[in-house]
Amino acid sequence: MQGKGLLTGLSVTIRHFFGKKVTVQYPEEKLPMSETFRGGKLVLDQKKCIGCRLCSMACPNEALDLTVETDENKKRHMKKYIHKSGRCLYCGFCVEACPTKAVTWDKNYAIACYTRTDLTYDAVKSDGRNETHE
Amino acid sequence: MTEAVSKVIRTEEYQLSMGPVHPSTHGVLQILLTLDGERVVKAVPCMGYLHRGIEKLMESRNYFQCMPYTDRLDYVSAMNNDFAYCRAVEKLAQLEVPERAQYIRVIMAELNRIASHMIFIGSLAVDVGATTGMIYPFRDRECILDIFNELCGARMTYSYIRIGGVKSDLSVKVIDMINVFLKNLSAMIDEYNDLLTGNEIFQHRLKNTSVITAEQALQLGLTGPMLRASGVNYDLRKDNAYSSYEDFIFDVPLGNSGDNWDRYIVRMKEMRQSAKIVKQALDGLPEGSVMAKVPKVLRPPKGEVYVTTEGPRGEVGYHIISDGTVKPYRVHIRRPSLINLQALDLMCRGYLVGDVVVAMSTIDPILGEVDC
């Protein structure tokens, strides 16, 4: 019968019209991010960091700009950990490369910002998340 | 009288530029159409709007650092691109991939193929004007993206398949998610069939339009579903089996007339076959490690390789030349979308403007891959 296919299709639509919602009502509702989720901003745990620079060496796009300081006991620690997120590919190679698991993602995926300079931030200052540099 | 009128009212060919900002060009592609009334005389795709120079970028990074860039070629099926790149580097560096990793790669590549074909169905539906038909495949593709997100932390740019194996082993949760998805897939495909395949308007738009014969397809160098829709049985997973594909039983769906309808049906059938492969791979998943011993600093010996993999759009090939250093000397990528797109002119000539949109859609190009 001509038009039968159309009606079958329409029945699917009607069935779903009265069915359960499948979309998440963002921003009232938010999905939890997975354990492995790569995204948001980088957080550096200064106590764990040994200043080996392996993270920045693993980075494919030179998105990390580190300033390492050596104190009087010849111990290296991170002074500045600039993440140029505008260059970042979110590949997570930096996190994987770190031998002491000092650098992690904060998983806050809402990272849109108004100006270009806001894209660059220092991961050392965990309290100054939105501070800009350069 | 009529003769006199036809002399006065003369139609003249004119040019129409479709794109680069047009919803049905799947990205930033410009098509220069030469029209005679509503008939297409010539269709020329103008590419390059999304060119990022990925081949060049890869030459200035080491072999590991190239991974995120291969993700960004065909971003709808990034797993398959990573897969092809890794196989090329592994061949160059003579690395042996553990069997478990090979199986996991197959699972992920096939899931990504299903996701990619879902995008195809959705965008084809919206291109022929069935907006409702778009929502369902996109909703279901989300299930696969959730699996990938759980697996590697990204929905599109996975970097999961790595040189020498895969990034991490499958967790119990991921295996469960895949099983649930496989169980639901059949119902999902039935729903698309109800919505689209049986729809008479949809059939009228697709059947007997943009026919490519087997001979023409071979001459143009088409691969993947485009080629198989014309009836040529060529699938690298069968004909040049890699990564344990020989262990799985599956069919290669073929079309016979090479029209838009066949290209649609072939992809529809391929989804079920991919699910079959995933099921077999999950059931027979061997034990062992998922990563070969790969040196921290990879310096493949001097030489060159060309390795091909069957992606959702066709043959993805990587030609890599090594000069013995940590960076590739030259990378050339055979991108199936680019080559399949060359059939556009043939597919549009003599048809109406409305058919250009459908032809474009059944080629299923991803502009990230076309422009590289």
Ligand code: SF4
């Ligand atoms: S996620 Fe990748 S691109 Fe971004 S900073 Fe880390 S290594 Fe660099």
Ligand code: SF4
């Ligand atoms: S964050 Fe990790 S890899 Fe980077 S310098 Fe510190 S310890 Fe080394």
